[in-house]
Amino acid sequence: MKAFVYPLISVILLLASSGSSAQLLYKPFGIKVCGPEFGEANFPGIYGVDYIYPDSTGLQYYYDQGFRMIDLPFRWERVQPVLMEELDSVEMKRLFTLIEQCNKIGLQVKLTLQNFGRYTSNNKTWVIGSKQLPSSALEDVWKRLANAFKLYENIYGFQIMNEPHDMFEMSWFKIAQEAINGIRSVNKVHAIFISGSEYANAADWKINNNQLKLLVDSCDNLVYEAHCYFDRDFTGRYLNAKGTTDHAYEYNIRNTNAGIQIIKPFLKWLKKNKKKGFVGEYGVPDDDPRWLEVLDKFLGNISKNGVNGAYWAAGPWWGNYRLSVEPRDGKDRPQMQILKKYQLIAQ
Numbered sequence: 001m002k003a004f005v006y007p008l009i010s011v012i013l014l015l016a017s018s019g020s021s022a023q024l025l026y027k028p029f030g031i032k033v034c035g036p037e038f039g040e041a042n043f044p045g046i047y048g049v050d051y052i053y054p055d056s057t058g059l060q061y062y063y064d065q066g067f068r069m070i071d072l073p074f075r076w077e078r079v080q081p082v083l084m085e086e087l088d089s090v091e092m093k094r095l096f097t098l099i100e101q102c103n104k105i106g107l108q109v110k111l112t113l114q115n116f117g118r119y120t121s122n123n124k125t126w127v128i129g130s131k132q133l134p135s136s137a138l139e140d141v142w143k144r145l146a147n148a149f150k151l152y153e154n155i156y157g158f159q160i161m162n163e164p165h166d167m168f169e170m171s172w173f174k175i176a177q178e179a180i181n182g183i184r185s186v187n188k189v190h191a192i193f194i195s196g197s198e199y200a201n202a203a204d205w206k207i208n209n210n211q212l213k214l215l216v217d218s219c220d221n222l223v224y225e226a227h228c229y230f231d232r233d234f235t236g237r238y239l240n241a242k243g244t245t246d247h248a249y250e251y252n253i254r255n256t257n258a259g260i261q262i263i264k265p266f267l268k269w270l271k272k273n274k275k276k277g278f279v280g281e282y283g284v285p286d287d288d289p290r291w292l293e294v295l296d297k298f299l300g301n302i303s304k305n306g307v308n309g310a311y312w313a314a315g316p317w318w319g320n321y322r323l324s325v326e327p328r329d330g331k332d333r334p335q336m337q338i339l340k341k342y343q344l345i346a347q
Contacts, residue, residue, distance in 0.1 A: 030069035034315035071310035073114035117164030129168030139182035146187035157191030259298025279309030283323035
């Protein structure tokens with residue numbers, strides 16, 4: 001595939017290849033641009049009705065704000081409607097088109113399998129590790145995907161599973177190792193992102209994910225992904241005790257260093273084990289400006305620790321969702337003024 005010629009501001013993102021993989025001089029912050037994972041109640045669903053992919057206009061907006069990477073969630077059931085069989089050509093064409101659009105604009109793409117450790121078929125949902133969904137199925141789909149995308153130079157990496165939780169008898173560690181091995185059998189170029197188990201919660205990272213430090217990648221290019229929301233239950237709903245938004249800030253926040261405290265166990269684990277990290281989800285509501293200071297301090301803190309991430313969330317179908325940074329009526333959302341301050345950090 002023809003190599004993409006990066007605009008000047010993005011040239012600093014790449015260093016000449018050493019061996020088989022390119023090394024980043026600077027790590028970009030990104031935006032999680034949603035749409036392909038929507039419509040989970042209807043698989044595979046109807047494109048344009050149940051789910052959608054971001055278009056070039058929306059992607060261009062984030063490039064114009066200074067971002068150089070998007071995190072794209074997609075669903076396993078759509079790219080591989082039958083387990084252990086060929087990838088769906090129509091859905092893969094949509095992914096190829098999206099990546100090529102980003103290529104032309106100047107955006108890198110992180111591909112995230114947004115399945116929470118599960119697969120749904122015929123209105124039944126199976127957990128990886130069960131008889132119906134063995135760990136070899138995840139290895140199989142990623143081997144196929146990694147091979148299909150291996151020539152795309154603007155892929156930032158593959159996240160093998162978003163927020164696995166309440167897994168079956170098999171450990172997430174073993175499942176992840178098999179997926180890593182499958183990818184590396186066909187693709188030695190791209191980074192592999194490993195989400196923590198139990199929703200990748202940063203606050204409980206060591207408790208739930210300490211064993212992940214033992215994962216082995218023949219290319220030594222693993223990135224560990226945690227998620228970090230600043231409300232007291234870490235869900236990102238930002239509600240009060242009654243389940244409404246009234247006085248939600250006062251209910252959830254003791255001080256503006258909340259994000260710094262919540263992410264601390266993950267950062268400490270990365271440093272101790274000499275691992276690379278990424279915060280794949282974080283976000284704040286747009287209805288109280290006090291949340292912006294919490295976000296600002298959080299991003300400043302992870303930047304100083306050499307960790308980048310992707311804001312949750314964007315995409316044309318979020319409507320009035322409080323955490324969205326998709327422009328509304330042609331105007332930037334309040335969170336964008338903070339996010340624009342954090343776009344590149346030194347590796």
